[in-house]
Amino acid sequence: MDSNTTTSTDVLATLLRQRYSCRAFRPDPVGREVIREIVADATHAPSWCNTQPWQLIVTDGEETERLRKALYRSAETDLVDAPDLPFPAAYEGAYRDRRRECGRQLYESIGVPKHDRAASHRQLLENFALFGAPHVAVLTTDRSLGVYGAVDCGLFVQSFLLAAGSRGVATVPQAAMASQAPFLREWFDIPQDRLILLGISFGYPDEEHAANGFRTARVSADEVITWAGDRR
Numbered sequence: 582m583d584s585n586t587t588t589s590t591d592v593l594a595t596l597l598r599q600r601y602s603c604r605a606f607r608p609d610p611v612g613r614e615v616i617r618e619i620v621a622d623a624t625h626a627p628s629w630c631n632t633q634p635w636q637l638i639v640t641d642g643e644e645t646e647r648l649r650k651a652l653y654r655s656a657e658t659d660l661v662d663a664p665d666l667p668f669p670a671a672y673e674g675a676y677r678d679r680r681r682e683c684g685r686q687l688y689e690s691i692g693v694p695k696h697d698r699a700a701s702h703r704q705l706l707e708n709f710a711l712f713g714a715p716h717v718a719v720l721t722t723d724r725s726l727g728v729y730g731a732v733d734c735g736l737f738v739q740s741f742l743l744a745a746g747s748r749g750v751a752t753v754p755q756a757a758m759a760s761q762a763p764f765l766r767e768w769f770d771i772p773q774d775r776l777i778l779l780g781i782s783f784g785y786p787d788e789e790h791a792a793n794g795f796r797t798a799r800v801s802a803d804e805v806i807t808w809a810g811d812r813r
């Protein structure tokens with residue numbers, strides 16, 4: 582093959598490696614047609630029995646602003662922790678270390694000193710201001726499909742993130758949004774048979790913002806794989 586040819590492997594590897602969780606956005610909106618294209622691409626994610634359990638509520642324009650204000654006010658005064666699916670009870674060992682490291686990177690990049698609880702709380706609340714994004718997509722799954730419905734939705738999420746990235750649209754998946762499930766259920770009139778999994782704030786990135794100035798690390802493939810034969 583011609584060495585100048587960009588292969589689909591290159592394209593995918595670039596999209597995978599360039600994606601990052603964006604925590605500061607420009608205010609200019611993404612057009613509805615582009616959002617439709619992103620979602621249409623993401624629907625090609627696989628799902629068990631092709632159930633396609635994902636549903637999105639997407640905000641734009643004034644709807645985003647109304648939600649941003651009300652959700653922020655609600656979280657500021659009463660930061661409930663009431664997700665539809667239980668959050669991890671604890672992060673231990675390597676998980677604790679990785680969690681700490683990505684938190685340290687974020688706080689360091691935006692200049693929040695270690696142990697400054699007020700400042701880190703303010704940054705946490707930025708989740709509910711949607712990090713200034715012009716849109717959020719609230720993702721729900723069907724309660725009856727249980728854990729595997731949520732697995733299917735996870736595949737959809739990554740497809741959405743990459744489809745957005747391929748169009749220059751930055752994203753951040755937010756379990757923090759799920760912690761406010763009672764608020765969101767009432768706000769959007771979400772029926773009880775739908776579980777709120779997360780929100781994805783999205784828009785064009787503010788590339789100069791310090792919150793977008795770091796990238797998280799990954800373990801190597803060799804740390805992920807156990808070759809079955811090598812264990813004998």
Ligand SMILES: Cc1cc2nc3c(=O)[nH]c(=O)nc-3n(C[C@H](O)[C@H](O)[C@H](O)COP(=O)(O)O)c2cc1C
Pocket residue numbers: 600601602603604683708753754755756757758779796797
């Ligand atoms: C299911 C899920 C929930 C997440 N929830 C949040 C969140 O509530 N707030 C946030 O700022 N980032 C959140 N993130 C982003 C992660 O912190 C981020 O993916 C991780 O640190 C790796 O960094 P990267 O996305 O920049 O590669 C979430 C990511 C996933 C996949």
